Amino acid sequence: MAEVYHALGLNMHQPMGNLLSLHNSNEHWEAKQILWCYDRVTRMLEGFEDIAKLHMNFSGTLLKQLEDPAVRDTFSDVVDIEDFLNRYRHSNIEFVGTGLYHPVYPLTPPADWDAQTSWWIGLAQHLLGRDVFQGFWPPEMGFCMEMIPMLKRHGYKYVLVDAWYIKPKREMRWEELRYRPYIARHEGEEIIVIPRDRELSDAQESGLDPGWFQHELYERTKGCDFPALVTTWTDGENGGWFRTTNIESGFWGHFYHQILNRYREGTLGFIPVHISAFIERFPPDEEVEVHRGAWNTGDHWGGDFTQWTGSLLQKKGWDELHNASNYYHKAKKSFDKNHSTVHDPEEVRQLIVDAYDHILTAETSCNFFWGSQWVHRSFKELEQACHLLDQAMSLLNKKF
Secondary structure, eight states, rough: OOEEEEEEEEOOOOTHHHHHHHHHOOOOHHHHHHHHHHHHHHHTTOTTTTTTOOOEEHHHHHHHHHHOOOHHHTTTTTTHHHHHHEEEEOOOOOOOOTTTTTTTTGGGGGGGGHHHHHHHHHHHHHOOOOSOEEEOOOOOOOOOOOGGHHHHTTTTTEEEGGGGGGSSSSOOOHHHHHHHHEEEEETTEEEEEEEEOOOHHHHHOOOOHHHHHHHHHHHHTTSSSEEEEEEEEEEESSSSSOOOOOOGGGGIIIIIHHHHHHHTTTTTEEEEEEHHHHHHHOOOOEEEEEBBBBOSSSSSTTTTTHHHHHHHHHHHHHHHHHHHHHHHHHHHHEEEGGGSSOOOOOHHHHHHHHHHHHHHHHHHHHHSSSSSSSHHHHHHHHHHHHHHHHHHHHHOOOOO
């Protein structure tokens, strides 16, 4: 039987302004539990630094809140945000990149992908203390092959994808589809795709017994004739399993610490690993394609993006978002061409930059996730963006 490796990841995300919103709506306890989840991680790794191989991603909308002085001051009696960020900077956690405003990339205008990606990198380098991020976590696991050249431009070596969407070029066994990294290519660029085991990830999210997990990994990988990489990735601050203050009954005490203790004792049966180390030791050499899709949600399987596009208002929101993005890129092109003829080019440039920030904010997946309930948030951002662009275009049309 081949060696079996396990890569465990946690996705940390909050919608824009959610922490203060919870506080201001008297949901103080929920906000505290969420912040304790972020503070807890590095504390739970103490004593296991030599064997813990954890991956994490922080959405840009969460990082913006952790950077916000108002958030830090409001919750200063709950956690010291700068302190736990500093502990993250000095940890051996493998952080992976994502999009600044948590967009579902396949649904958003491709012209905006670079900004969403590069702006996150700049913010995360500052807050998380990493110069390079080797892996990429697509928000909502929304991935399509067209993203590959963009990801390569920003230095990413691998991307997480849902195993259900792996499209092999030959007949493959069940375990091959789930437990091997592959190469995916698009327009002359290639990236390593890391399949995430959907079923085991669902178990990780809702509470699982370490003994069951050991047995399940054995059963799922016993037919592997290759080094198997089992990847599980879930939200890291949702549900009582992660939020409980009784550590021994939650994810860290009941599951993660027991797994690490068994590995240290030599009784685990698989090896915790960082994905970057695995692909360096076992570089993939086989190519696959990946179907367009997202991860499963409570009501939908993810392949058709219905969670974000199912209602008439959601569809209208996406139409208006694409229109606003086109308007921005038209305005920017006009400014780049004609700025020397404008009376106050800096004013126009700032109007266009501010408008773009509103458009990228409108692309936040949370605006569309809850059916029609939050789409108004996207419309509000787009209205402000279009107002600023109207002002910019008016000034551009005024010559000296």
